[in-house]
Structure formats: structure tokens, C-alpha cells
Amino acid sequence: MLQAMFKAEVGDDVFGEDPTVNKLEAMSAEMFGMEAGLFCPSGTMTNQIAIKCHTQPGNEVICDHLSHVYIFEGGGISFNSGCSVKPIAGDRGRITAQQVLEAINPDDVHKPETKLVSLENTANRGGGSCYNFSDIEKIKEVCLQHKLCLHLDGARLFNAIVAKGEKPTQYGETFDSISICLSKGLGIPVGSVLLGKKDFIKKATRVRKVLGGGWRQAGYLAAAGIFALENNIQRLADDHRHACMLADALSSKDFTGTIFPVETNILIFEVKGRLTPVTFANKMNEYGIRVMAISNTQVRMVLHLDVSEEMVQKTIKVIEEL
Numbered sequence: 001m002l003q004a005m006f007k008a009e010v011g012d013d014v015f016g017e018d019p020t021v022n023k024l025e026a027m028s029a030e031m032f033g034m035e036a037g038l039f040c041p042s043g044t045m046t047n048q049i050a051i052k053c054h055t056q057p058g059n060e061v062i063c064d065h066l067s068h069v070y071i072f073e074g075g076g077i078s079f080n081s082g083c084s085v086k087p088i089a090g091d092r093g094r095i096t097a098q099q100v101l102e103a104i105n106p107d108d109v110h111k112p113e114t115k116l117v118s119l120e121n122t123a124n125r126g127g128g129s130c131y132n133f134s135d136i137e138k139i140k141e142v143c144l145q146h147k148l149c150l151h152l153d154g155a156r157l158f159n160a161i162v163a164k165g166e167k168p169t170q171y172g173e174t175f176d177s178i179s180i181c182l183s184k185g186l187g188i189p190v191g192s193v194l195l196g197k198k199d200f201i202k203k204a205t206r207v208r209k210v211l212g213g214g215w216r217q218a219g220y221l222a223a224a225g226i227f228a229l230e231n232n233i234q235r236l237a238d239d240h241r242h243a244c245m246l247a248d249a250l251s252s253k254d255f256t257g258t259i260f261p262v263e264t265n266i267l268i269f270e271v272k273g274r275l276t277p278v279t280f281a282n283k284m285n286e287y288g289i290r291v292m293a294i295s296n297t298q299v300r301m302v303l304h305l306d307v308s309e310e311m312v313q314k315t316i317k318v319i320e321e322l
């Protein structure tokens with residue numbers, strides 16, 4: 001990846017003149033069967049730009065109550081778009097068509113106008129849970145019937161695609177906009193791509209500029225993105241296998257409570273009794289293993305391409321001896 005970055009041909013992306021950025025955007029759009037793409041510095045930015053482009057101030061966005069767009073983007077939906085949120089308690093980050101239907105506001109001046117549904121796949125706080133595609137199709141149906149836009153926070157969409165044996169084009173055909181992160185599991189240092197129709201991406205490019213995301217020789221990063229799309233997707237299955245191995249090791253320990261079903265590269269589990277999430281995380285840290293206490297009861301571990309099989313084996317050993 002670094003070699004690809006060193007060799008990148010670059011230009012000024014603010015003027016649309018960086019050939020490597022242009023190639024990455026066209027390549028990602030084609031992969032999903034969508035019209036256009038926009039390379040941005042972060043997944044937070046691609047999500048926030050999408051929400052801004054789909055809504056007007058005073059509108060309302062429907063999403064799961066644990067969605068990244070709602071709880072981890074600094075209140076960006078209100079800050080950037082002036083919208084309210086109707087959070088839904090889903091099943092490990094996944095909401096249903098019926099829940100969406102019930103969350104749509106009536107045509108009543110007292111209520112904000114419901115405009116957008118935002119889904120997350122895989123769901124971070126759901127422990128990397130994946131939607132069944134048929135459930136997404138049902139939500140799309142509701143969106144079409146009620147003239148709502150449908151956005152996908154696909155920060156880890158390739159994990160879902162690999163785990164479920166799906167095709168990117170299924171997503172491209174269904175969503176009005178998709179944010180995919182090339183960082184995270186795919187391993188590039190910085191960068192996410194927003195996908196949508198040509199007009200939408202034109203509008204998104206203006207919003208990116210306003211947010212200070214118009215960047216210059218971004219081709220060095222885009223080259224890493226192209227490398228990731230060409231080389232790092234299928235290997236995500238290794239991360240999923242590693243997450244299962246860790247879950248197995250944890251399941252026999254007396255300090256482990258409920259372990260969320262492992263579907264992809266995220267492992268969320270309860271720590272109880274003689275350890276707390278913080279003492280567990282501190283202990284692992286002593287061995288150079290970084291895990292996160294995400295609540296008073298839960299720890300989150302994430303697998304990615306820099307965590308080798310050997311490191312996973314070492315982690316299992318440490319867990320066994322705890």
C-alpha cells in the first residue's frame with residue numbers, strides 16, 4: 001500500500017484534477033453500480049454530508065438509537081443539518097420496516113417532517129451485526145411509499161458483504177447514498193467515499209468544501225484506497241474468523257458474561273465478577289493488547305488487517321491465563 005502511495009500520480013482535487021482521486025471515485029461508484037463518488041477525509045464527514053444533502057432544517061431523521069450518526073458524530077445532525085432525530089431501539093443496531101413505519105410523523109404542523117432513514121451495516125454498537133438484505137428491502141419499500149431518502153452508513157459494509165456473500169450492487173440499487181470507509185478493516189490511513197447519483201454528489205462536493213474537506217493532492221491517500229479495494233476485501237474473512245476464536249476463548253472464563261453473537265470483526269462481551277471492563281482492559285494493555293471498555297459492563301475488541309493470526313493466538317493465551 002505504501003508503495004502504491006509513493007507512486008501515485010496527483011493533482012489538485014479541489015479543481016477535480018487529481019487523477020488518482022478521480023480513479024478511486026469512479027472505481028468505487030462502479031463497484032456499487034452507482035453514478036458517482038466523492039472521496040472525503042472521514043466516515044463522519046461522508047455521513048454528515050449525506051444527511052445535509054438529503055434534508056432541510058426542521059426535518060427529522062430516523063435511525064437506530066445506537067447509530068454512529070446519532071451518538072458518535074458530535075451532534076452533527078443538529079449542528080450541520082438542523083434536523084431532529086427519531087431514535088429507534090433496534091436489535092443490536094438493526095431496525096425493522098415496521099419500526100420505521102411507526103416512526104414516520106403524520107402530516108401535522110406540530111411535528112417535524114420525516115425525511116430520511118439512516119441504516120448502519122455492519123452495526124458498530126451491535127457488535128458488528130449484519131442486516132439480512134431482505135429486511136433492508138422491506139425498509140426501502142416503506143421509504144418509497146412515504147417519499148423518504150435512505151442512507152447507509154457502510155463504515156464496515158465490506159465486512160457485511162463478505163460475511164453474507166452479498167454483492168455491492170445490491171446496496172447500490174437500494175440506497176440513495178452510501179458511505180464506505182476505506183480506513184478501518186480495509187486498512188488505509190485516512191479516507192471514506194460517499195456514493196450516490198451525479199446530482200447528489202455535485203451537491204455533496206459543495207457541502208464538503210463548506211466543511212473544509214476540499215483537499216488538494218489527496219491522490220496519495222486515494223492510491224491507498226485503490227490498493228485496499230483491489231487487495232483487502234476478501235481477507236476480511238480472516239478478521240471474522242479471528243473474532244470467533246477470541247469469543248471461543250472468552251466463553252469458558254468465569255469473568256465473561258453475555259457475548260454478542262460474532263458475525264464479523266467486532267466482539268462485544270460483558271465482563272463481571274472478579275474483573276470489570278476497565279480492569280480487564282488494563283490487564284490486556286499490560287501485554288500490549290489494546291481493547292476498549294465501552295460501558296460499565298462491556299468490552300469491545302476489533303480485528304483488522306494489522307492483527308495477525310499470531311497476535312490472536314497470543315491474545316488467547318493471555319485470556320486463558322487471566
Ligand SMILES: Cc1ncc(COP(=O)(O)O)c(C=O)c1O
Nearest residue numbers: 042043044045068120124153155
Ligand atoms: C459505524 C461507523 N460509522 C462512521 C464512523 C466514522 O468514521 P470516521 O472515524 O472515519 O469518522 C465510524 C467510526 O468508528 C463507525 O464505526
